[in-house]
Each structure stands twice: as C-alpha cells, then as structure tokens.
Amino acid sequence: MSYVYIDGTFYEKEQAKISVFDHGFLYGDGVFEGIRAYNGMVFRLTEHVDRLFDSAKVIALTPSVSKKEMEEIIIRTCIENSIRDGYIRPIVSRGCGDLGLNPYLCKKPSIICIADRISLYPPEDYENGLKIITVATHRNYNESLNPRVKSLNYLNNIMAKIEAVQSGVKEALLLNPLGYVAECTGDNLFIVRKGKIYTPSVQSGSLDGITAAAVAELAVKRGFEVIPGLMSRFDIWTSDECWLTGTAAEMIPVTSVDARSIGDGKVGPIYKMLLADFKHLTETTGTPIAL
Numbered sequence: 001m002s003y004v005y006i007d008g009t010f011y012e013k014e015q016a017k018i019s020v021f022d023h024g025f026l027y028g029d030g031v032f033e034g035i036r037a038y039n040g041m042v043f044r045l046t047e048h049v050d051r052l053f054d055s056a057k058v059i060a061l062t063p064s065v066s067k068k069e070m071e072e073i074i075i076r077t078c079i080e081n082s083i084r085d086g087y088i089r090p091i092v093s094r095g096c097g098d099l100g101l102n103p104y105l106c107k108k109p110s111i112i113c114i115a116d117r118i119s120l121y122p123p124e125d126y127e128n129g130l131k132i133i134t135v136a137t138h139r140n141y142n143e144s145l146n147p148r149v150k151s152l153n154y155l156n157n158i159m160a161k162i163e164a165v166q167s168g169v170k171e172a173l174l175l176n177p178l179g180y181v182a183e184c185t186g187d188n189l190f191i192v193r194k195g196k197i198y199t200p201s202v203q204s205g206s207l208d209g210i211t212a213a214a215v216a217e218l219a220v221k222r223g224f225e226v227i228p229g230l231m232s233r234f235d236i237w238t239s240d241e242c243w244l245t246g247t248a249a250e251m252i253p254v255t256s257v258d259a260r261s262i263g264d265g266k267v268g269p270i271y272k273m274l275l276a277d278f279k280h281l282t283e284t285t286g287t288p289i290a291l
C-alpha cells in the first residue's frame, strides 16, 4: 500500500485525489521535484527543497509551508511508505480556482508528496550505453518559461521524448533556440574531451541539476577540470565519453549520438570511475529518514 500526502493528510493511493479545478491540472500551473532516498537517507534534500522554492518563486507561487516544513513533509512521506530506497515527488500546485488563467483567484496552493519507485532504463542500457538523437523540439527561450523552472508543464520535454521514441531511441538531445546543446528530456549532459569534462551551462537552457552538481564535485575531487559553457553538437560528436545525469536515471552512459559513436563506442573509464564514486556518495550521505 502506498500513501500520498495532500495538504496535511495521508491518503491511500486510490483515494489520493486533486480537484479538476486545480490550476496544476488545468494549466500546468505549479512546480515539482524528483528526489531519491538511498540506504535510509534522502539525497541532497536541502538542495531539492531550495530548487523547488526557487521554481515556485519564479512563477510567483508562494507555498503554504516553509522550507523546513517541506523537508519534514518529505521525510514523513518516506516514513509513512517505509521507504529506505526510493523516489519522492513533492509538488506545489497553484490550487483550486475557476476556469480562467488568473492565478490570483486561486484560493490556496496545494502541497502533495508521493513516494514510490522509479526505474527509467533497464540494466543493459547502463552496461552498453544509450543511443540518443537530437530532436527538432528546442528548449524554450530563457525569457519565456525558463528551463531552470521545474514546472508542472513538461510538454516541451514530452514532445522531445515523443520524437526520440518515434525514431526508435529512448532519449532525446535538445538544443536551445540558438542551436547550442542544452540537455536531454530529464537529464543533464556531460562529455569528456582530451581528459577534461564539459557540460552545458544553465544559461544554455538546462535545469540546474542536483545530480550533475554532485557528479561535478566528485570529478573535481578526482582532479578533473569541469567546464560549464556553450556546447555545440560538434563537441558531442567528437567527444571521448558522454553520459547523462538525473535523479531518475542517476548516471547513464551514452555511446552514440545522431549515429556518431562516442569515443570507441564503448562505455568509458571516466564514466565508470565517477559512477563508482557517485554510488558511494549516495549510499553514505544524506538526510536520515527520521523525525
């Protein structure tokens, strides 16, 4: 049995319901996070809650709870669901209103928290690497809906995912409106070139990934230079290694991009080393699931 937190109460999964008049449903007006628990600890909880509140602030949504209370809600949801290893999805939606866009007519934001499991790719994709393609759907302009906002409207990413799946691959590479590489549908991207590690900057139109930050820290600890910046597909096609990072996919290697094999087409040594470091980090650090 799984229990979902909605505005102060836990409901059984089947009874966990939100009104059709909630603007999160009507307009995608809200924000969310995807967080993982490993070994009885929530990984980078503060960072996720900070990002949730930043996303909310950008869309002028004020959650009805403090950051501290939000952290407690996340921990309580893990406890209620006996989660030691799993996936947690807090959501802040604009709340109920009428059938007009005006968010100021919505009475009170809703806080929802789901705890479940997530598995995006089978083990063989982690062993052999993903084949991905660039898709025609671009990331938004930073000055429309900034891609740093983790909003409930993921249609941009979903349309990119549709293109990838229609073309027979599992993941899509999205460019920004200027043609620079941004990220994949739910993951940040890294490449290795001549022993240095590169990743598109957030200004390129990517989410400020928490897994990416953790992996970058581990790489720096190993003595690598990690360089955020503008990247074109040239950089990716000619890279020695490539991988994606995200809370859901964790770290997954990419061995082919637009039918160009990356390096020798096999999963690379730097990926393997950082993956081992990442696994160790997730098993040994985090906020304990206890009140």
Ligand code: PXG
Binding pocket: 033, 034, 120, 157, 183, 184, 185, 186, 187, 188, 206, 207, 208, 209, 210, 211, 212, 245, 246, 247, 248
């Ligand atoms: N880019 C985008 C657009 C994301 O949504 C990431 C990068 C990676 O960020 P973190 O902080 O998680 O390392 C994300 C987050 C899914 C799913 O179902 C994907 C994410 C979150 C929740 C679910 O694919 N990715």
